[in-house]
Amino acid sequence: MSETPDSAVRTYIENHRAAFLDDLVEWLRIPSVSAQPEHATDVRRSADWLAAKLRETGFPVAEVWETPGAPAVFAEWPSEDPDAPTVLVYGHHDVQPAAREDGWHSEPFEPVIRGNRLHARGAADDKGQVFFHTLGVRAHLATTGRSTPAVHLKMIVEGEEESGSPHFRALVEEHAERLAADAVVVSDTGMWSEDTPTVCTGMRGLAECEIRLYGPDQDIHSGSFGGAVPNPAIEIARLVAALHDEHARVAIPGFYDGIVELTDRERELFAELPFDEERWLRTARSTAAHGEAGHTTLERVWARPTAEVNGIGGGYQGAGSKTIIPSLAMVKLSFRLVAGQDPDHIAKAVTAWAAERVPAGIRHEITFSGATRPCLTPLDHPALRSLVRAMGRAFQQPIRYTREGGSGPAADLQEVLDAPVLFLGISVPSDGWHAPDEKVELDLLLKGVETSAYLWSELAAGSHEAH
């Protein structure tokens, strides 16, 4: 399958690794924190730096794209083969806030290498994982003797992911033609562990709403009126209690309509992973697992839809007591969605369900925000097979399968561009995303480079296979 012995790729990477790391360190020094207005110029500097570096890498097109918020970077490197498939790489150049006093052992924006680890904010999330593609494509060209990639290669690296990607969907819609691709490679996730390289095949979607219940038009005395008028704090609790049935399944009529159930093969593959529930519970900061009957913990977080309360409030929450029936109570709900579920359909189902349950004397308002579609690439999709082959060559191990329980802007790319999403991430759970001492494992980072070096040929080959 490969046009050149993989050892040539490894040698190329080894020879260029020092310069690659120097460049990455330079980028990591830019505190591109999108959430903090005082870093707005740093976010812009980060975009400019990346665009220049991509041009230097060889991309004939590398542009900074403006948004109403932070800028994104777009780059394009057409293949000389006109029949080559088009592949769009997604990542982000902004980072989470970080300060030494949060518990870092070194300055978060002064990268340091300790042993096999490069510590810096953004080392894994997501600059390191965006950047491995630069050396990856150079290795691809050098070892295949090509002057252009085996695919029409595009990159979109946004600047607001850590702030919830508020303008990304609009950006993708605006530039849909230039971003058009046959497959999207998202390099912003991770693997199971250092020992167990995996490819993620999907992310859950998300629908969020806030429900507000209005009772008395001001707080009233619970002695004078208690027991004789509806209490919105009780009614909000009843609504929440009715979210699930006794099997911990979501009890909203229509919620499961059309969902793509896990296949037996997928359940087997999940079950093959070296999952340690005690260890998982520690990462969940919890002491017991709980969820939908008939499913394992991994199935619950990766492949089953949920209804969760993110916040609930009403009445007096301070010290001591206040004998009132509150006038208002609210709940913030989020629903994680899996393939086959549509956020708009879920919003309609939740709206109808709530309207039916709110009793006389209580007025309700329901407001939906942030809808993200689920994405899932079937195990037998040719592009996914290509990614698994590329990773297998880099890791020289069987590649297993995971999914992500969270939700991300990948779904917008999938939907607007109508392209399958491949998740290529080499980060591991110990990398400390959003936490102090964030790091990336250098050997895994270089496996990312190597995977990227193989991926374009594999995708081109897989594409021909599929035709």
Next chain:
Amino acid sequence: MSETPDSAVRTYIENHRAAFLDDLVEWLRIPSVSAQPEHATDVRRSADWLAAKLRETGFPVAEVWETPGAPAVFAEWPSEDPDAPTVLVYGHHDVQPAAREDGWHSEPFEPVIRGNRLHARGAADDKGQVFFHTLGVRAHLATTGRSTPAVHLKMIVEGEEESGSPHFRALVEEHAERLAADAVVVSDTGMWSEDTPTVCTGMRGLAECEIRLYGPDQDIHSGSFGGAVPNPAIEIARLVAALHDEHARVAIPGFYDGIVELTDRERELFAELPFDEERWLRTARSTAAHGEAGHTTLERVWARPTAEVNGIGGGYQGAGSKTIIPSLAMVKLSFRLVAGQDPDHIAKAVTAWAAERVPAGIRHEITFSGATRPCLTPLDHPALRSLVRAMGRAFQQPIRYTREGGSGPAADLQEVLDAPVLFLGISVPSDGWHAPDEKVELDLLLKGVETSAYLWSELAAGSHEAH
């Protein structure tokens, strides 16, 4: 029954009304706001003023009693008849906070008379209703020709009622011997309306608790972990939803143990009151009644126990959304209790109920505060009959029966002194307790004076009747 024609009492009151009102206005000018530390000296001045006024009225004993908070006033006027029953009058001399800018049409501590109404903070709650006893006992003596009251008369007027009477129970226990009485007359409630004079026969008790549920030991990501660990905000809602059954009865095992049910006669008496549910709903600032099946609204608020949520909270309650499973959720519950219910028993029942319902993976804490016993004086109690006769003579109308849904320090007097509580109040719902433009209706205030003038003879006579 009466030793003198009632017209003599009315004439006496008419002749002394101007001086009586001048004195009350003087007292109302003292801003004895117990909740505001800057008014601590005013609360003390109010106590000193009242003690002096009670001595001037003729009480041979009138003392200011210290507490760790605001002072109370105790006064005593023994009867020359050694067999006379002992009656203790309860009231309070502190008032709610008030400021012109809250919506008052005049300064809250500059009393003004407009037509039949005396407006000032404390006019009805409670200075006016404490003070009518001063002219009442003078009228009693003047028109019966007695030099001492027909009962051993005591008064206890506390200074922290508007702050929840934090030291009252201890004060009563400390002075139980001096406060000992055969009956307690509480002058801190109201009547049905100006047209429908009533006597209140009981107040509900109160047990309060806060339940805290602890889930993950910090907020965790609802994408990564949602659907697979218990969510304390969902569990707190389930607990609340389990408080009531489908008939809106409290579903905590043992909750109704031993309660004194309404008699058919009491239900008839409640039903005879000119109750307008639409109007009541307006006072409840609500649009629909809701409560225990098989009971009217008045039965629900006066004579049925309740479980209410005064506050609920957990997770993110700000603008927008935050995709977390919160680490903590809490609820503040209050239970109104009726005769036969014991707050300690309720606390045990709630504790056992909660412990049984909290699932694995959730740690819970339950903390009880503020327990007040219910109080109820049977319709056929001789002291209550005496009060009804006294009110009937003053109002020259049939006296009907109410109860109070709230809870008060009367219960402490009932319990510590082991004496029945009589509620003598002439305030009406429009008096605006705790609200701007608080007022008392002058003709009702003088009916209070008149009732007080008859009451001591009626109680002495009733006491002999009962013996």
